[in-house]
Amino acid sequence: MTSATAPSGPLAALAGNAWLRFAARRLGRLLVSVWVLLTFAFLMIHLIPGDPVRAALGVSAPAELVEARREALGLNDPLWQQYADYLRGLLHGDLGTSMLTGLPVSQTIGERLPATVELAGLAFAGAALVSVPLGLLMAVLTRGGRRRPVELAFTSGSVVLAVVPEFLLAVGLVYVFSVELGWAPVAMRQGADSYVLPVLALAVGPAAILARILRVETLGVLQAEYVRTARAKRLPDPKVYLRHVLPNALTATITLGGLLLSTMVAGTVLVENVFAWPGLGGTIVGSILAKDYPVVQGVVLVYGLGVLLVNLLVDVALALLDPRSTIRES
DSSP states (O other): OOOOOOOOSHHHHHHHOHHHHHHHHHHHHHHHHHHHHHHHHHHHHHHSSSOHHHHHHOTTSOHHHHHHHHHHHTTTSOHHHHHHHHHHHHHTTOOOBOTTTOOBHHHHHHHHHHHHHHHHHHHHHHHHHHHHHHHHHHHHHHGGGOOHHHHHHHHHHHHHHHHSOHHHHHHHHIIIIIIISOOSOSSSOOSGGGGHHHHHHHHHHHHHHHHHHHHHHHHHHHTSHHHHHHHHTTOOHHHIIIIIIHHHHHHHHHHHHHHHHHHHHHHHHHHHHHTTOSSHHHHHHHHHHHTOHHHHHHHHHHHHHHHHHHHHHHHHHHHHHOTTSHHHHO
16 A cells, blocks of 8 residues: 655645745736736727727718728737737737827827826826825824714714815815915926825825824724733833734725725826826827727726725735745635
């Protein structure tokens, strides 16, 4: 009777290493999600009722021009061939051609994407820099039911700021600080001061949400046994809060922060239109109104890939912050 032998080789290394299992699992999810996103973006044009080329060029466009544009875009080919050509083009960085301008979609996105990434990145950095110390401070000040007026003011204010839509806050900021006070430009990217209002419009709501969540998480951590042990050792308060409390309170905050960053990128669409910001937000709105579907398709694809990348970074950050988490061990 032979005894079972343990598997050896690369499969055994993969099965025995938690980090490799985590990487393989996340890579598999990412590939499936990217395939779904690519397929959805491809089907956008084909799910639109009617002829998308006719809709883009208008009812008065000559039939010869419409047919020539359809042929140039490959819309007369069988659907499976269009899908194969679409995937092949993506592998070579080809996102298609604009129906209106005739320019490559990748060129349009390449010119506009940096402004959107810059705006969303600054807004998220600002929200994190404000929310982390604010949430920690509010937890320390209000733990054990102390300072009830401060707690009530913080929770009420954070709820109000969190529910105000970004575009409505943007309009209010423009009216107060640009029209009435004249402290900042009304629109366009015209220098360092032109960043202030768009960044505030995007960052205020997420900062309020993150600060409130971090406060709740910190209040729970302050009751943990290891925090009481650290206090019994007479460690300085800053060391207790920064080394023992904050890292353990950040887990839920990082998860929510990733979701907020994803919504923040989508929120740039409306905020950019309020401030006439030269990013993808104005591009996708203008393309939708002009029925320039290849550009819409490309921008949706970029936004979707951005969301997937943010989710991947959040999972990696959580695994690094808490190596014993179920993200690695599941």
